[in-house]
Amino acid sequence: MSYQVLARKWRPRTFHELVGQEHVQRALVNALDQGRLHHAYLFTGTRGVGKTTLARILAKCLNCTAKSHGDDGVTSTPCGQCDSCRAIDEGRFVDLIEVDAASRTKVEDTRELLDNVQYAPTQGRYKVYLIDEVHMLSTSSFNALLKTLEEPPPHVKFLLATTDPQKLPATVLSRCLQFTLKNMPPERIVTHLAKVLEAEGIGFEESALWLLGRAADGSMRDAMSLTDQAIAFGQGQVRHADVAAMLGTLDHRHVLALVEALADIDAPRLLAEIAQLAEQGPDFAAVLDDMTAVLHRLAVAQMVPDAVDNAHGDRETILALASRFTAEDVQLYYQIGIQGRGDMTHAPDLRTALEMTLLRMLAFRPQGVPQPARTPLPLCGAGGDGTPAAPAGGEGTPPAAASRDDNPASTDSSQPPEPEPPSGPAPVASAPQARVEADALPEPPPPWEELPVEMAAPLGEASPAPAEPQLQAQTQPEPQPEAAPPSMEERFPQPPADEPAPAPHDAPLHGHAPRHAPIQEMAVATEESDTAVLEAPERPSDAPAVKPEAQAATAEAASGERFSHDRWLDSFDALGLGGLTRNLAAHCVVEADDGNRLTLRLDPSQEAMNAEIHVRRVQEALAGIGIARQLVIEPGALPTQVETPRQRADRIAAERHAEAVAALHRDPHVKQLQETFGARLIESTVKPADLAPRA
Known part of the structure; x- marks a missing residue:
């Protein structure tokens, strides 16, 4: 007996042997079981997905002569043993007329075909016309077919198959039930090939089947043909190396x-x-x-x-x-x-x-992240209502953007390089004094983007910003002859060379804790600050101005107390961190401190930032305020009852923004503009008054 290729040997003969196409199988089986048969079916899809196979199975279902199928004999499960079933499988059933439309495109061929439609079937129950590649028919052939296709005799069924349904006239499509067959996914092809090769007793490697499944491009017949070729190429075996060499594809x-x-x-x-x-x-x-x-x-x-x-x-x-x-x-x-x-x-x-x-x-990958990242999957979790939860604390933002968001343009975010100590023994507090003396300088106007003056404070209220230069001029003591005024480098310190400078327009408004009163209490706060300045006793010119945060941290270190998380929040801005280092520290909470070793717990979303260079910078900054510890930063789940410096800054910024918006809504001038012109307050553009440009 001659060899039969796998594509023909393993062609399905019943609906239950089909691989895939469940949507078509379900519709046809239900129609056959309920007796709701249409007179014309159109099967579309790419090559090798089962169009002709489905048509032949349907022809067997219509003409099976097994006695167990009842009076009419139409069934969705043909027996495969009767004369009609065997004749259809062997291609010799008289009442199944298969026409290749690609070779019979002329109108004369179509008319000759339709001349025999009126005659009753010779051997079966129905006369079935299977027209393959029907889109190849000429326009005249379609016109000749239309009337018969719409009202055929009751003993005639038309089964049309095509790979290009767009070429069919709309008049033909409207007369048929159309079923679109799907491409075979590689997973389904690999599963079926493994079943076939096991039944054939042929050894194979699963990786080789994946190469064949992808090369088949959705066609089961192509997969079978390629498998036949791979068996011949590999001398009866299907191996990965042989299939890759045969296909010429990249491993x-x-x-x-x-x-x-x-x-x-x-x-x-x-x-x-x-x-x-x-x-x-x-x-x-x-x-x-x-x-x-x-x-x-x-x-x-x-x-x-x-x-x-x-x-x-x-x-x-x-x-x-x-x-x-x-x-x-x-x-x-x-x-x-x-x-x-x-x-x-x-x-x-x-x-x-x-x-x-x-x-x-x-x-071009972000710098400052030398360690390969370990990302927990999935990145976006579901909230309680089933919606994706927003990442906390800037999670999911690019490292470069995080450095901008966490590097506010203030004197606390970047410090000039500390001067080298003299050759003699230097006092222990020289580094903190140098840092706090720089902090004690008058704050320059922050380089934020210019905002409209009417958005900086409520209308009708005097802005305290223009009065500050006059107040400082009245209360500031006369400069000593030997003391030179601060230079531009000291007033506007530049960040270190290894850290990116923050862009003025990208600097956030919540990089540190607020320094001023809420916007609606600005006038009262200004008066109180004036009184405090006038009544403050003069201090010696050589005494450094120490920040409260640094004073608390230094006193805590001197007393031997442990470094708590509250102190970490209070002294965070005094550390003078910037760039990626600040972003890393802003997502940490204090976990433990035994006097020698300080452990910070890092938000897992920022684990990629946990580099040795950043840990060293944070440790040096802590030592600069008197917290000399061996620093360890470990990623892990953060406790819910405490907040990181970043979360605290975000919360404070949100509160201050809400207060500023509420103050503007209460302003009578704003109300008048809204009532007269229908004005609308854009809340996203509101900035607290202390961040507005100064005169």
């Missing part, structure tokens, strides 16, 4: 190796993998396309792990890789990959373009 494991090198920030390994790839002569543009596809799957895995497809059979590997990237890095790498794909046409060669694109990913 997906090389792409995953490149992504792992990105996760480890290992540029030498990245170039070594590309050099190894170059020996196989791949399409480097396709390599970059595969990498961007993997980055897309990583982003999906970080947000919705259950939605990650398993088209490559590597779902667990993708989930493991997703936890090694931050969400910002994945989005950045994807964008760079897309742009690099477009730049390949201008590169000297494709390998150079691929290498430069991957190196650009590492060069």
Whole structure:
């Protein structure tokens, strides 16, 4: 007996043997069981998904002659043993007329076909016309078919199949029941191929089946044909290496190796993998396309792990890789990959373009995060009402943006480099004194963006800002001859070179605790501050002006008391941190202090920032205010009853904003504008008065 290919040998013969297409199977089975049969069916879909197979199964259901099926004999479960079923399976059933419309496009062929429609079936119960690739018929052929297709004799059924339904006239589509067959996903193809190969007694590797499933591109018939070819290529075995060589496709494991090198920030390994790839002569543009596809799957895995497809059979590997990237890095790498794909046409060669694109990913990743990130999945949790919960404390923001949000433009956020101590023994409090003396200088106007003056304070109230220069001029003692006025560098200290300077327009309004009274009590607060300045006794010019936070921390260290979380909140601004270091510290709470070792608990969402350089800076800043400890920052769940400095600053900023908005709503001039002109107060543009530009 001659060899029968797998695609024909394993063609389904009943609805229950079908692989996939459950939506079509359910509709046809219910119609057959209930006797609600249409006279014309149209099956559409790509090649090899089962259009002709479904038509033949339906023809068997209509003509099965088994006595167990009742009087009419129509059934959804043909026996497969009667003469009609065997004749249809063998292709010799007289009343099943199969027409290839691609080879019979003329109107004469269609008229010849329709001349026999009026005659009763010879062998079966129904005369079934199966017209394959019906979209190839000419316009005249469609016109000749319309009347018969709309009102055929009761013993005639039309089964049409096409891969391009858009080419069919609307008059034909309206006369048929249309069923669209879906493409086969790789998972379903791999499962079916494994079942077939086990039944055939052929050894295989599952990874090889995944290569065949992806190469089939949704067609089960193509998958069967490729499997036949792989069996012949591998001498009766289906192996991964043989299938990859046969298909000429890139091994997906090389792409995953490149992504792992990105996760480890290992540029030498990245170039070594590309050099190894170059020996196989791949399409480097396709390599970059595969990498961007993997980055897309990583982003999906970080947000919705259950939605990650398993088209490559590597779902667990993708989930493991997703936890090694931050969400910002994945989005950045994807964008760079897309742009690099477009730049390949201008590169000297494709390998150079691929290498430069991957190196650009590492060069442009946020700096200050030397350790590979460990991201808990999923990134967005569900709130109590089922909606995604907003990340707390700036979670999910890019590190560069976090450095801007947590680096307010004030004298506390960046300090000038401390002068070197003299050669002789220096007093212990020299560093804190130098820091607090810089803090004691008159505050310069903050470099925030210029806001409208009418938004800075309620209308009708005198702004206290213009009076401050006159008040300082009246109360400030005469400068000593030997004391030079502060220079511009001292008044506006620059941040260290290794930390990014905050952009003026990006500086937040809640980077530190408020220094002034609420907006509605501004006048009273100004009068009280005037009295306090006038009554304050003069202090010696050589006595440093120490901040209350620094005084409390220094006194606490001198008394041997433990560093509490309340002291951490009070002295946070006195640390003078900036950039990523400030962002890291702002998400910490004090967990334990034994006098020698201070342990801070870090929000897990900021674990990627936990670098040794930032820990050292925080430790040095604590020592500068008298808290000399060995600092340890450990990520972990934060207690709910305490708040981090960032959460406290956000809360205070929200309260002050609400007070400013309420004051404006109470202002009579604002009310008059609203009543007269229909004005509307844009609450998002309201800023507290102490942050408004000064005269």
